Each structure stands twice: as structure tokens, then as C-alpha cells.
Amino acid sequence: MDLTNIFESERLRLTEIDPKADAEKDSLWSHGIEYARNRKTNPVRPISALESKKNLEEELKEAENEGNRFHFAIRSKNGEEELLGFLDVANIEWKNGQGSLQIIFGNETTCKEFFSESLQLGLQYAFGELNLYHVCMEIPAYETERTAALEEADFVREACLREIVFHEGTYHDRILFGLLAEEWRMQKGLK
């Protein structure tokens, strides 16, 4: 394991979030409904760059005050370090070694291309750096590509919250996926 390299993979880099610079893209992406849902705008709606900047600033302040959330920008490693999405480990319960990993990309194409790679960065951070015992990811059941990617990465379908997401006029299930630190270590050939 390369201890110096936990924030980068082959094509991606996790960096700090710059609310001023990153708000524009966050606002642009929020005009896509799944992005807005993942950003938890309630109800699902697009937000302006001004609102996005405020949200990002508040999230960072809250993370700092509460000490239970770590929030990164996902950027491309080549050239301009273009912003591709956000990754955070949130709702951490230190006493239980529990946290939820959230990864969102600006659009479907980048998600398809980079989701699995960013997932490995997130897990490495959650288990290797934060020493969590169990990581949870929540995905609406209709997002079959992301659910497949999680199963590919050995996540277990731990719960299915029936009809908890309203989308395109009907109710959909939300799947809760989980991975244990020991499963991740075994997968990586670590002790």
C-alpha cells in the first residue's frame, strides 16, 4: 500500500472544495434531476450558483464543527484539474466505526467512466484513514449501473427501504449497501 498516495488514483485526484470556484458547476449540474436528488435539494430542483456556494460553505462549516463528515472534490488528474464531482464520508459515528459514503458526478458519462475508480478512493479513505468498521451507501433501486458497480466491489445489499423514493410519478425502493473493513482488507490482500 502506498501511504503517500491516498488522495489520487490513476485518473482522479481528491482535493479540497473551493465553494467560490466550484459553485458554478454544482449549479449547472443541479439542472439534472438525479444530480439534484443526490445533492439532497428538497424538493428536487435546480439551484443557482449563489445558493450552491452558500450550501457548500455551510456543509464545510458543519463538517468542521461536528467532526463527523469529510467532504472532497473529485478532479481530473490531467491538465486543468477539472471538477468532476464530489465525494464525502458523512454521518460518521466514531463510537460505532460507522459512516456513509456519498459519491456524485456531474453527469452520467463521467459517472459511468469514473464511479468505480472513485469508489476505491473513498473506501481507502474510509477504512485506511478513518478506520471505520462499516461503510454504507444508499442508491435508488432504478440506478442499476451504480448498484451493479457496488456489487462488483463486493458490497452487500443489506436493506431495501420499500417505496421511499418518489420519481417519475411512482414510488421506488432505496437499496442500502454495506461493506465491512475486514471484507475490504481481504479484497486488497491486506491483513
Added chain:
Amino acid sequence: MNEAYLQGKTIYLRATDPEKDVQYYTAWQRDALYDRFMDSLPAVMYNKDQMKEWFEKQITSHLSSFMIVRKTDNTPIGFIEISGYDWHSGNAWLGIGIGERENWGKGYGTEAMNLLLRLVFLEWNLHRVSLSVLGYNARAIRAYEKAGFKNEGALRGFIQRDGQRWDMYMMGILRQDWEKLQAVQIEN
């Protein structure tokens, strides 16, 4: 509001008053088992001011909290609350606690849940109610099943206490689950 929504056989529900009711919460929290059933986070002691402040922050928009009051002596014996509303998906989260151990296992909680489910499905137009429960709280899991909640899975090893790991069970009841139960009760 139709008062009947809040009237059970042995208990009734009334609005939680942060000024008057924090005394009950501070008394109940003295029992570590109560605390360890209520939350996966560390069991802590809040004083009355801290608790009142928490209520005042939550109670307007994020939380609807009721005291469960025993009819024979008008004593609050527990609380039931709905929070985490997601109005456009019609989901919210339920929390409930019965304070003194001598009041556990007497059906007070089941009665309170039946009242609250009627209210949220018939008046608030919720589509489902969710809850999570710690794996070692078998009594609560049985009570939730009795009220119509279905087990929707378990987060593995979610909680650590006394050096052991337990699962966190996720449960939910849909409006149609609840309606079916009402039909059965009328037939019987």
C-alpha cells in the same frame, strides 16, 4: 383536530411541552438501558436546559413530538415522535420510548403507535413511515411488527457496545400495509 386521533384505551397523546416535559426525559435517561435502546450514539446525560434548547430548535419544523400519557393517573410514561420528513416522497421517521421499566411490555407503545399511524396516514397523507432499531432490542422489534412494520433488512455490525457488534434493523410500513391491517381488524 379530531380529538379521537389522540385517544387510546389506556393512554392518550398530547403535544410535548419543552418547558414542562423535559423533567420526564431527564428522569428516564438515568436508566442506561433506556439510553442504549434509544440511540446508537453514546449514552449521555443532558440537563433540563440543554434538553429544552434542543426541543426548541427542532420542534417547529423538524419534529412533531407527543407525550404518551397514562389515562388512570394522567402521568406521562413515554414519548412518540415523527421527524425527518420528506414530504414529496411521503416518508418520515418514527421514534418512540417508554421511560420506566415497570411500564415496558404493557402494550402502551403499541397503542401509541396505532394512534400515530392513523394520524399520519389519514391526515398527513404520508406514504410510508420508517424506523431503525438496534439488534439487541428484541422487545421493540416485536412491538413494531405487531404495529404492522416490516423488517426491510439490517446494517451489519452497525453498533458496538461492550465490545460486541450488533446489526441495526431497518423497518418500514407502507400506507397499503396499514390499510390491510385495518380491514382485518374490522372483519374480526
